[in-house]
Amino acid sequence: MPEQQSIKETLDVIRKALEDDESSLEEIKDNVLILNKLVKEDGTIDVIEDNSLTKSEIKEILDNKLEELFDQHFEKWLNSKLPVHLEKYFNKK
16 A cells, blocks of 8 residues: 555645746757766766757758759759740730
8 A cells, every 4th residue: 555655645746846837948958968878787888979960951952852853853853844935925916
């Protein structure tokens, strides 16, 4: 019985702490600690590498891909659609 009461008390404390916490998302982000080391069972420490891309790297990849696609398809569009659009424009005048 004391074990169940202890668990209940612990859950009550956690629940109360969560209800009392009115931190904004920005405050929470400012208080985040990112750990990049892993301690193995034998006591050795490994550094966990961050393989994610930065915003600038993502932007560069997207820009390159968009430029490639734009170059490929824009010339085809100009050759096939531009004469039709120009003809419609000049026929209206």
